[in-house]
Amino acid sequence: MIRALGALAVVAIALTLASPAAAQSARWRVFPETGFTVADGARGRFLSAFEAHGGVAALGYPASRPFVWEGFTAQVFQRAILQWRPERAEVAFVNVFDRLHAAGLDDELHARRQVPRPVAFADAGLTWEEAAALRLKVLDQDPAIRRAYHATAGDPIALHGLPVSPIVDMGNHLAVRCQRAVFQKWKVDVPWARAGDVTVALGGDIAKEFGALPDLAALQPDVAVAVPSRAPRIVLDPGHGGAEPGAVSAQPPLIEKEVVLAISLAVAEELRAAGYAVTLTRESDRAVNIDRRDLNGDGWVDVDDDLQARVDVANEAAADVFLSIHGNGGPPHLRGGAVYYCASCPGTEHRQFSLRIRDALSAVLPTLGAGLFGSGLFDEADLGKPYGHLFVIGPKTPRVARANRATAQALVEVLFLSNRTDAAILATSTGRTAIARAISRAIQEHRPR
Numbered sequence: 298m299i300r301a302l303g304a305l306a307v308v309a310i311a312l313t314l315a316s317p318a319a320a321q322s323a324r325w326r327v328f329p330e331t332g333f334t335v336a337d338g339a340r341g342r343f344l345s346a347f348e349a350h351g352g353v354a355a356l357g358y359p360a361s362r363p364f365v366w367e368g369f370t371a372q373v374f375q376r377a378i379l380q381w382r383p384e385r386a387e388v389a390f391v392n393v394f395d396r397l398h399a400a401g402l403d404d405e406l407h408a409r410r411q412v413p414r415p416v417a418f419a420d421a422g423l424t425w426e427e428a429a430a431l432r433l434k435v436l437d438q439d440p441a442i443r444r445a446y447h448a449t450a451g452d453p454i455a456l457h458g459l460p461v462s463p464i465v466d467m468g469n470h471l472a473v474r475c476q477r478a479v480f481q482k483w484k485v486d487v488p489w490a491r492a493g494d495v496t497v498a499l500g501g502d503i504a505k506e507f508g509a510l511p512d513l514a515a516l517q518p519d520v521a522v523a524v525p526s527r528a529p530r531i532v533l534d535p536g537h538g539g540a541e542p543g544a545v546s547a548q549p550p551l552i553e554k555e556v557v558l559a560i561s562l563a564v565a566e567e568l569r570a571a572g573y574a575v576t577l578t579r580e581s582d583r584a585v586n587i588d589r590r591d592l593n594g595d596g597w598v599d600v601d602d603d604l605q606a607r608v609d610v611a612n613e614a615a616a617d618v619f620l621s622i623h624g625n626g627g628p629p630h631l632r633g634g635a636v637y638y639c640a641s642c643p644g645t646e647h648r649q650f651s652l653r654i655r656d657a658l659s660a661v662l663p664t665l666g667a668g669l670f671g672s673g674l675f676d677e678a679d680l681g682k683p684y685g686h687l688f689v690i691g692p693k694t695p696r697v698a699r700a701n702r703a704t705a706q707a708l709v710e711v712l713f714l715s716n717r718t719d720a721a722i723l724a725t726s727t728g729r730t731a732i733a734r735a736i737s738r739a740i741q742e743h744r745p746r
């Protein structure tokens with residue numbers, strides 16, 4: 298096994314920072330979520346590396362102070378352990394699961410966390426590129442796991458390392474072990490995921506749990522953990538679904554229900570990787586009121602009941618944050634993103650949350666060649682108009698028997714499917730991923746009062 302990893306171990310996966318001048322200035326950022334500080338200073342440029350590699354979305358929150366490990370200063374993050382290499386003035390990623398293997402913990406990892414055991418790959422004599430390609434091929438066994446591996450805010454190989462096991466059937470889930478992460482695709486609903494979801498076991502947290510880190514004092518937070526320490530509960534609502542397509546584009550051919558589901562799933566994946574509890578009102582192409590029940594009690598079953606079902610999902614999940622994700626439709630010349638909130642609804646965070654989403658979109662849309670539609674923020678004081686889907690963030694009305702109780706609610710129209718240029722952006726994975734990341738970061742930056 299050690300031999301099998303040899304071809305890969307010689308290649309240090311390092312992150313070169315653009316500006317050596319950054320070493321001169323001490324900078325730091327305190328993370329009240331976990332109570333740790335990340336800094337650029339005498340012990341290494343951990344903050345620059347953290348930011349350059351995608352921040353919380355990619356690495357999770359810091360989970361230790363800097364400490365000395367095997368002669369180098371290291372710092373644990375939830376998803377990865379970074380090591381400062383002063384001779385190269387770079388940060389390298391520690392191969393957490395290889396270290397656990399070297400510490401003889403494979404059986405314990407298998408028993409307690411259902412982590413597959415590493416296997417030998419026939420990569421003798423191969424170049425690094427060939428060996429890497431051979432290992433990445435493992436992921437082709439399961440498209441959902443493959444997608445999850447590649448859906449990161451940073452370079453997936455740098456972040457997760459390469460697969461060191463095949464995809465293994467662990468009973469209630471499929472799992473693949475990589476050098477720095479384990480991916481698990483659930484076959485059944487479990488408390489933290491639904492059937493079909495792929496979750497990532499966080500390398501930094503597992504190294505802590507298995508006592509693989511030498512300096513216990515470094516695991517004590519250096520500031521008080523923020524109260525409430527609980528992360529906000531998030532409900533994402535991909536608009537439409539099933540018999541309700543939403544807006545459509547003929548060229549490129551796009552259907553709103555599919556575009557917004559893909560974006561919502563990508564947002565959920567980013568948020569879950571950062572440790573958030575996320576519920577989606579739907580995770581496949583279907584209505585939410587799937588049993589066609591008269592949920593608002595008005596005597597018949599129509600689209601209002603499907604909207605009520607979405608609100609009910611949010612209330613059952615005790616959502617702090619609710620975001621409904623749509624694509625727009627209208628005359629062909631209209632373009633851009635828009636965010637809506639309900640000004641007349643109880644709660645004080647709707648506007649603040651909507652502004653965050655708007656700011657995030659206004660930062661990313663120009664890089665894609667799009668912009669904001671109108672002011673980009675619609676203050677919907679009166680929801681008694683034809684925009685039916687806005688009822689999910691609306692007040693109680695005859696059409697809505699139970700209003701949404703999330704303290705921060707917004708509805709985003711990512712772009713216009715009815716505009717060719719906007720639709721072309723939504724047709725690309727680059728466009729969808731950029732929009733999903735912007736939304737995910739805006740949600741993470743929102744702090745409930």
Ligand SMILES: [Zn+2]
Pocket residue numbers: 536537543544553623624625686
């Ligand atoms: Zn829509």
